[in-house]
Amino acid sequence: MNSTLAALLGSAITAFASLFVVLLQSRLRRRRRERADLQRAYILMLSGALRLTHKAEALRQTRYWRSGLREVGNQLLGGHKPLDPMVLHDWLARDMVTVETAWSEIWTSGDQDGIALANGLMTAFNGVMDAAVKSSGTQEFDAGDEMLVASSRLGEARGQLALHARRVARLGPRDVDLFTDREYGRPAD
Numbered sequence: 001m002n003s004t005l006a007a008l009l010g011s012a013i014t015a016f017a018s019l020f021v022v023l024l025q026s027r028l029r030r031r032r033r034e035r036a037d038l039q040r041a042y043i044l045m046l047s048g049a050l051r052l053t054h055k056a057e058a059l060r061q062t063r064y065w066r067s068g069l070r071e072v073g074n075q076l077l078g079g080h081k082p083l084d085p086m087v088l089h090d091w092l093a094r095d096m097v098t099v100e101t102a103w104s105e106i107w108t109s110g111d112q113d114g115i116a117l118a119n120g121l122m123t124a125f126n127g128v129m130d131a132a133v134k135s136s137g138t139q140e141f142d143a144g145d146e147m148l149v150a151s152s153r154l155g156e157a158r159g160q161l162a163l164h165a166r167r168v169a170r171l172g173p174r175d176v177d178l179f180t181d182r183e184y185g186r187p188a189d
Contacts, residue, residue, distance in 0.1 A: 041105035042165035
C-alpha cells in the first residue's frame, strides 16, 4: 500500500506542477499579448494624430486657396462646389475612429502617465484643429502663426507619448532624442 500511495502522491505532485506551469505560461502569454495590444494602441494614436494633423493643414490650405471673390465666382459659375460639412466630417472621421479606439485602449489598459500623455496628445490635436478652422483664409502664413504653434505643441505631445510607449514596452534605449537634427547617412555637425 505504501508504494501505491507513493505512486499516487507522486502523480498528484506531477499533475499539480504541470498545471502550475501551464497556468504560469498562460498568464505570461496573456501579459505579453496585453502589452503588445497597448503598444499597438500607442502607435495607432501617434500615427493617427499625425494623419489628422495633415488633414487639418489641408483644411487650412483649402480655406486659404478657396476664399475671396474668385472663389465666390467659381462657385456661382460651377467651377467649385462648396465644402460640404458632412463630407468633411466623414473625411476626418475615417482617421478619428482609429485614434479614438487607440485612446480607449490606453484608457482601459495604460498606466496613469500613459493616460495623461494620451489626453495631452488629444488636447494638442484639438489645438491644431482649432487653429486650422479659425484660419481666416485671407492671411499669409508666417512664423508666429497659430497653426505652427499648435503643430509644435502636438509634436511635443507626440514625442512625450512615444517616449512613454518605449518605456512601457521596454524597447531599446528609453531616453532618446526624437527631434534630433541627425539623419541616417548625414554626418553629425
